Amino acid sequence: MARRLDEAGQRALPEDAPDEFIPAAWRNAYKQPDGRLDKRLWDIALALSIRDALRSGDLFLPASGHHVSFANLVYDEHRWRQERAGAYEQLSLFQEADEVLLHLGREFEEVARSADRGMANNRFASVRNGRLKLHGRDALDTTGQVAVLRRLIEASLPRVRIEDLLREVDSYCHFQFRPLGGYEARSENIYPTLLAALIAHGTNLGIAAMGQSAQGITVDMLQHVTRWFLREDTLKAANAVLVNFHHELPISSVWGSGVASSSDGQRFGIQQSSLLASFCPRYFGYYERAISLYTHTSDQYSVFGTRVISCSPREALYVLDGLLENNTVLRLREHYTDTHGFTEHIFALSYLLGYSFMPRLRDLADQQLYRLDRDTSYGCLDPLFRGSWTRISSENNGINSSVWPRRSSNARLRRT
Numbered sequence: 001m002a003r004r005l006d007e008a009g010q011r012a013l014p015e016d017a018p019d020e021f022i023p024a025a026w027r028n029a030y031k032q033p034d035g036r037l038d039k040r041l042w043d044i045a046l047a048l049s050i051r052d053a054l055r056s057g058d059l060f061l062p063a064s065g066h067h068v069s070f071a072n073l074v075y076d077e078h079r080w081r082q083e084r085a086g087a088y089e090q091l092s093l094f095q096e097a098d099e100v101l102l103h104l105g106r107e108f109e110e111v112a113r114s115a116d117r118g119m120a121n122n123r124f125a126s127v128r129n130g131r132l133k134l135h136g137r138d139a140l141d142t143t144g145q146v147a148v149l150r151r152l153i154e155a156s157l158p159r160v161r162i163e164d165l166l167r168e169v170d171s172y173c174h175f176q177f178r179p180l181g182g183y184e185a186r187s188e189n190i191y192p193t194l195l196a197a198l199i200a201h202g203t204n205l206g207i208a209a210m211g212q213s214a215q216g217i218t219v220d221m222l223q224h225v226t227r228w229f230l231r232e233d234t235l236k237a238a239n240a241v242l243v244n245f246h247h248e249l250p251i252s253s254v255w256g257s258g259v260a261s262s263s264d265g266q267r268f269g270i271q272q273s274s275l276l277a278s279f280c281p282r283y284f285g286y287y288e289r290a291i292s293l294y295t296h297t298s299d300q301y302s303v304f305g306t307r308v309i310s311c312s313p314r315e316a317l318y319v320l321d322g323l324l325e326n327n328t329v330l331r332l333r334e335h336y337t338d339t340h341g342f343t344e345h346i347f348a349l350s351y352l353l354g355y356s357f358m359p360r361l362r363d364l365a366d367q368q369l370y371r372l373d374r375d376t377s378y379g380c381l382d383p384l385f386r387g388s389w390t391r392i393s394s395e396n397n398g399i400n401s402s403v404w405p406r407r408s409s410n411a412r413l414r415r416t
Contacts, residue, residue, distance in 0.1 A: 002046060005039070013037040021049035065325070091354040105372055112371075116379035130383030132365040162203065166195055173245045175238040179228040186224060193217055197225045236327065243302045243328040256299025260334040263305075263322055263341060265292040265315050280311040296322030304328050316343045323355060334358060 001017060017037065022030055022045040030041050053059035060069040075083065088095045094103060119127060126133050177194060187193070196217050200210035207226065211219030247258055267283050269290045277289035284290050294315060296305035305322030309315070319341050323332060334356045337346075342359040350357035361367055371378065374388035 002043065011039055013039045013042055017042065019045075021045055091352070093352065093354070108372055112378045112381060116381050119380050127380045127383065132384055134364065162199055163195060166198065169242070170195075173241045175241060177229045177234045177238060180231070183228050186221070190225065193221045193225045194229060197222050197230060201226070201230065239304070239306075240328045243298075243304050243330065246302045247300060247329055252300045252302075255301055258298055258300050258330045259332060260299040260336070261296055261304070261323070261330075261332045262299075262336040263294060263296045263315075263319055264338060265294040265309065265311075265340070267292050267311055276308055276310045278310045278312045294318050294322070296326075298330050298332070300330075302328075302330075304330060314343070315340045316346055319346055320349060320353070324353070336360060338362070 001014075005013075013036075015037075019030065019037075019042065022042070026041060026045060030038050030045075032038055050059060054061070054067045057069075059067070060072070061067045062069075062072055085095065094100045119125070124135055126135070196210055196214050197207065199205065200207045200222060207219055207222040211217060211222055246252055252258070267280055267290050269284050269288050270277055274289075274291065276291050278291075279286060279288075280290040290311050292309045292311050292315070294307050294309050295303050297303050304326055307318060307321065309318055315337070319335070319337055323335060326332060332355070335350065335358070337357075337359045339359065339362040342357075342361060346359075347357050368387060369385050370387045371385040372388070378385070
């Protein structure tokens with residue numbers, strides 16, 4: 001009804017217009033003294049109701065990446081039967097659970113035996129009194145070399161203005177920021193204003209300060225460009241163009257091949273109210289609120305994913321988002337995180353999705369490790385295993401095969 005009224009240019013609401021979504025406190029203003037209904041207030045209440053319904057999941061948008069019904073993201077039984085074989089082949093996975101478990105069992109056996117044989121000559125780790133001991137740092141001491149290299153780079157790369165750098169990169173990549181439908185240009189040359197808006201937001205300068213410092217560009221022009229051009233989908237598309245161009249440069253292969261990536265969060269204090277803001281006592285005390293910027297970076301040092309998240313939940317919740325939403329030419333197969341980006345579930349899901357998950361874990365000796373069979377010995381590694389996985393028959397339950405965790409007598413077992 002709202003779309004039909006707008007297309008017809010009708011400013012009056014029909015008497016049968018639905019109004020159950022209008023808050024009770026607004027109803028006196030909604031019905032005017034002459035009996036007419038206030039369409040402007042009706043539009044505002046409708047927009048707020050749609051916003052709340054999208055957030056709660058009561059309203060879905062099939063083409064949306066965030067406000068879509070979960071049923072639209074999974075296969076129904078008929079379609080899965082048709083595409084199951086192709087999906088497993090694409091992911092290079094076995095199609096039957098028994099084959100998967102047999103393969104993982106063999107791989108575990110090979111790695112555990114190899115670690116046991118090499119522990120005596122291992123310079124970085126040993127097992128003492130039933131505990132894993134790590135020796136020394138794994139990073140090389142390159143303080144002097146780094147200082148020399150930094151001075152060499154600074155002497156070879158002169159300082160440039162950020163607007164010149166952005167314009168030069170655009171001449172190589174040709175960013176395409178498409179406006180929303182219905183956009184009407186206010187000036188013939190929108191390009192300088194778009195660059196100024198990008199710099200204002202990207203450097204945290206803000207459009208108010210940019211509007212006062214840039215000649216011929218006002219705050220109103222910056223707000224107009226921001227509203228029509230700078231959206232999540234346009235920024236993501238422009239970033240994909242940049243990452244793809246960077247991947248094709250010969251110097252990028254010096255850093256890596258583009259198959260490995262890592263993700264981590266960086267916390268920033270904020271002053272304005274935000275639904276994502278939360279207290280972060282470790283970095284900002286007990287009175288300042290902050291947010292996290294969780295970024296995914298390839299081994300070529302290109303950022304292919306960025307998301308604003310709250311500081312409260314574990315970062316592991318967002319590890320797979322950046323990998324699955326990758327819209328660049330990078331074909332990622334390995335991923336690294338810190339301890340905050342790791343859970344046992346991520347290991348399992350990464351394997352099913354074709355990624356090798358290799359986090360850098362803090363307090364590695366305190367991590368929960370499992371053996372496949374409690375009766376199998378792996379030499380000096382035996383004290384490190386605090387739990388076990390035991391195969392049991394499941395034919396009576398109507399399941400072809402399965403592996404279920406059984407609680408070890410001396411450890412708590414977390415089911416993945």
